[in-house]
Amino acid sequence: MSVIKKQDFIDSVESALQYISYYHPKDFIDALYQAYLKEENPAAKDAIGQILINSRMCAEGKRPVCQDTGIVTAFVKIGMDVQWDSDLSIQEMVDEGVRRAYSNPDNPLRASIVKNPVGPRVNTKDNTPAVVHMETVIGDKVEVIVAAKGGGSENKTKFVMLNPNDSIVDWVLKTVPTMGAGWCPPGMLGLGIGGTAEKAMVMAKESLMDPVDIQDLRDKGAETSVEKLRLELMDKVNELGIGAQGLGGLTTVLDIKIKDCPTHAASLPVAMIPNCAATRHAHFSLDGRGPNFIEPPSLDDWPVIEGSDKSQLKNVDLNKITQQEIDSWNPGDSLLLNGKILTGRDAAHKKIKDLVDSGQPLPEGVDFEGRFIYYVGPVDPVRDEVVGPAGPTTSTRMDKYSEMMLSDKSEGGMGLMGMIGKSERGDIALKSIAKHKSVYLMAVGGAAYLVSKAIKESRVVAFEELGMEAIYEFTVKDMPVTVAVDTKGDSVHKSGPALWKIKIQDNTNK
Numbered sequence: 001m002s003v004i005k006k007q008d009f010i011d012s013v014e015s016a017l018q019y020i021s022y023y024h025p026k027d028f029i030d031a032l033y034q035a036y037l038k039e040e041n042p043a044a045k046d047a048i049g050q051i052l053i054n055s056r057m058c059a060e061g062k063r064p065v066c067q068d069t070g071i072v073t074a075f076v077k078i079g080m081d082v083q084w085d086s087d088l089s090i091q092e093m094v095d096e097g098v099r100r101a102y103s104n105p106d107n108p109l110r111a112s113i114v115k116n117p118v119g120p121r122v123n124t125k126d127n128t129p130a131v132v133h134m135e136t137v138i139g140d141k142v143e144v145i146v147a148a149k150g151g152g153s154e155n156k157t158k159f160v161m162l163n164p165n166d167s168i169v170d171w172v173l174k175t176v177p178t179m180g181a182g183w184c185p186p187g188m189l190g191l192g193i194g195g196t197a198e199k200a201m202v203m204a205k206e207s208l209m210d211p212v213d214i215q216d217l218r219d220k221g222a223e224t225s226v227e228k229l230r231l232e233l234m235d236k237v238n239e240l241g242i243g244a245q246g247l248g249g250l251t252t253v254l255d256i257k258i259k260d261c262p263t264h265a266a267s268l269p270v271a272m273i274p275n276c277a278a279t280r281h282a283h284f285s286l287d288g289r290g291p292n293f294i295e296p297p298s299l300d301d302w303p304v305i306e307g308s309d310k311s312q313l314k315n316v317d318l319n320k321i322t323q324q325e326i327d328s329w330n331p332g333d334s335l336l337l338n339g340k341i342l343t344g345r346d347a348a349h350k351k352i353k354d355l356v357d358s359g360q361p362l363p364e365g366v367d368f369e370g371r372f373i374y375y376v377g378p379v380d381p382v383r384d385e386v387v388g389p390a391g392p393t394t395s396t397r398m399d400k401y402s403e404m405m406l407s408d409k410s411e412g413g414m415g416l417m418g419m420i421g422k423s424e425r426g427d428i429a430l431k432s433i434a435k436h437k438s439v440y441l442m443a444v445g446g447a448a449y450l451v452s453k454a455i456k457e458s459r460v461v462a463f464e465e466l467g468m469e470a471i472y473e474f475t476v477k478d479m480p481v482t483v484a485v486d487t488k489g490d491s492v493h494k495s496g497p498a499l500w501k502i503k504i505q506d507n508t509n510k
């Protein structure tokens with residue numbers, strides 16, 4: 001019989017959550033580095049390089065790998081011979097660990113949880129509650145996995161009830177391209193197959209807690225039908241050519257994870273959850289002998305990446321930018337931005353729309369005319385930081401506002417010149433971009449700390465009450481971005497994967 005003390009459990013959860021905010025798992029780093037070495041598309045290689053550089057910087061600086069520090073999911077396996085010395089439930093103890101980890105003064109993490117998803121969506125401010133899955137098992141230990149999942153990848157979750165004889169491979173290959181790049185590939189796909197609808201979902205999430213080991217499986221050879229399916233999906237998903245950040249390239253997934261269980265004879269439930277560039281999970285066990293603090297990794301675990309040669313990139317002065325200059329940019333061009341940009345994401349756009357609809361002016365000092373907007377919700381700064389990790393959020397969510405933002409002021413719009421975010425734009429935004437000869441630039445999702453180092457000044461301009469969703473003005477120096485949509489509305493997220501799919505097919509057929 002083990003006695004697990006409340007404080008030991010809470011301290012261990014708190015420590016593990018801080019740990020995963022700045023340390024990628026070693027297996028993930030190793031797989032990402034292999035993908036970097038192999039990548040042939042320069043834009044995709046550069047994106048993977050930025051994620052690796054960011055990862056090392058975060059490990060050194062103990063700051064979050066991504067500005068979206070995630071919703072916490074915990075898997076708690078409780079031995080039947082365990083006794084608890086606690087006046088809190090397990091959910092309450094996990095939440096207390098979350099609360100402390102996310103408000104750590106040395107490394108505060110962004111609180112992203114809203115308490116009422118239907119309604120005013122008020123932020124709980126401490127990132128609680130966590131999603132906790134519990135299971136009782138034989139033994140006298142408590143095994144805990146904590147993960148922090150970003151919204152961008154969680155939002156791309158898919159589920160289907162196939163007929164028993166339908167092809168899982170066909171469904172995955174048809175579905176992955178519909179997920180776009182908002183899940184910040186390269187990452188992993190977790191599949192839960194069998195059981196019931198909810199069981200398949202939990203298995204898909206839990207499968208992502210296993211290490212990246214597809215190469216070991218390839219070396220050993222597949223023996224079971226699940227192992228064969230993993231290898232087949234791994235090859236065929238990468239042959240789609242989607243590539244890092246959806247730019248087109250050789251690696252879209254670093255691994256395919258699968259958990260399965262018995263199901264009804266009439267059913268084939270399949271859940272698929274992607275894990276992004278910010279793969280974050282930690283595992284520990286408690287046996288009554290005190291808290292478990294995971295050993296920090298060695299910095300030697302991270303490869304040293306040179307990064308792109310800045311002299312080869314186009315320097316852009318945003319304070320003097322002209323229409324002629326943005327007309328000269330092509331999809332896939334790499335730029336270094338300098339000057340002032342405004343920020344705004346979901347809540348700020350909604351507020352602007354509400355003001356426009358009700359005929360009210362924007363707050364004093366907010367003027368988007370001729371400016372660029374960056375879709376971002378940064379982490380709060382600490383010590384001498386201007387801003388905490390500040391990577392891009394998924395731009396697709398702002399598509400419905402693009403016409404309002406890009407139209408001329410004379411037409412009641414905002415007169416915005418360009419946008420910066422991550423992932424592809426939908427057809428409605430592409431149409432507006434072409435109509436207004438605007439442009440859409442892409443920063444690397446999952447390189448948030450690296451991007452934040454390009455931000456030299458920051459001030460809140462409006463909607464301070466929105467916290468991380470307020471409108472800021474950033475002064476940036478050498479902020480790396482890629483032209484994702486040019487002034488004609490041509491998108492690298494359409495042309496890149498199409499091109500690389502053909503290249504990969506041609507190589508396979510040689």
Ligand code: SF4
Pocket residue numbers: 066067068069149150151152153182183184276277278391392393445446
């Ligand atoms: S890497 Fe991308 S999907 Fe993952 S948490 Fe960060 S922004 Fe979200």
